[in-house]
Amino acid sequence: MIVHQSIKEILSSEKLNIPVKVRGWVKTFRNDRFIALNDGSTLQHLQLVIDPEKYSEDFLKKISTGAAIEAEGELVESLGKGQKVEVQVEKLKILGEADPETYPVQPKRHTLEFLREIAHLRPRTNLFGAIMRVRSDLAFAIHEYFHQNDFFYIHTPIITAIDAEGAGQMFQVTTLDLKNPPLTEEGEIDYKKDFFGRKANLTVSGQLEAETYAMALGKVYTFGPTFRAENSNTTRHLAEFWMVEPEVAFLDLDGNMDLAEDFVKYIIGYVMKSRAGELEFLEKRLLQEEKSLPANKRSDMPLREKLQFILENQFVRISYTEAIEILKQSKPYKKKKFQFPVEWGVDLQSEHERYLVEKHFKSPVIIYDYPADIKAFYMRLNPDGKTVRAMDVLFPGIGEIIGGSQREERLDVLLEKMKKLGIDEKDLWWYVDLRKYGTAVHSGFGLGFERMVQFVTGMSNIRDVIPFPRTPKHADF
């Protein structure tokens, strides 16, 4: 019996001169004879050889780029260059035509901007196929890492009534009639009449809920979509992105840094093995893209070397205070080249982070113990009374890829902090309860999944590493 096999399976077949049946989309059709077929299972195309004498001209016209076809034939050794095997086609069926007059993904270079406009067809390109296979494997590696280390996968809610997290602007979820909302006696919108009987939003992070499960199951993680309504049109921000958030009981900040480093090294190492072909392809693309850039804007290392470098080197760990000292001694600071101020107490901007990572240390850097005033309410206060046990992991070319902290486990300190920030204890009563009943040191962090995919694939715009990007004014598809 001839069964439908993937091109990946066929290309790795040990046997020759066997019957095969394949389905896929035509990449190119040359000399009325050679079809390059791809079915998405691998970067490689399968060469199909047909005898043009057997088909009408009309039929041959339908074998065009983008058409879906089915072929049956014999797998044989290929005499041509570029492939070891090919299929001598005996039976060929056109499953779905793709009119060459209108089909937009032709076998030539398209700009990334153009491909974003056809996000439903861009997965048909070699580039997006490669990116999405890497993305998929990275997601799998994340689950595998946590599973191997006895973490439990917790599904935290997408809809939340918490709006105290302060991680960013939120999207509101409502079923109220926007033209005619119910009002309270004071003339405010009456959210008691809304679907949840209160104001609700899309989550910006699953952390607070994950903490509740860490304080019962010990080691947990969430991995799901998060939403931020910030109007930031950068190459590193999406309105909808995926975040990986482990949360661990009885773990302090040092342990949290160890976990973050071990974790990212594992997932990068995983895809370097599982997607070696894709990474080679992506590395070539990046070199090509960077040719048009001035020398000082190009990457220091080819993509795979950069990934290997991450695996082999220990991340530098410095306190925020040390980071400020280094920045103040730096050339760009002295020459007034930084756009934003460098001063103890202000948040580090991307230009500062990138100086530390790319110029000063030439290595991933973990900065810890940030000023309390620029970080979230739940981070553990240090004995100095002015810094908190926060950590950011900074990567070359990306900047912040992970943000995390040891959480404030002391009830009185947490309540005081909330009071100072005007966060009503009643709104977070369940979160406060964790500090009343069986409280313990615990820590966690959030990894922006797309930023990791960007780093691994070398794509400079975050819109190109998620199937359907959501950004201000863009929610097509």
Ligand code: ATP
């Ligand atoms: P940034 O300062 O880069 O905007 P943040 O400090 O607001 O990020 P966190 O709240 O610490 O981000 O979120 C944890 C991680 O999620 C970040 O380290 C980053 O990798 C990722 N992330 C945050 N905001 C976005 C976004 N809008 N799009 C994609 N990834 C994001």
Ligand code: MN
């Ligand atoms: Mn952060």
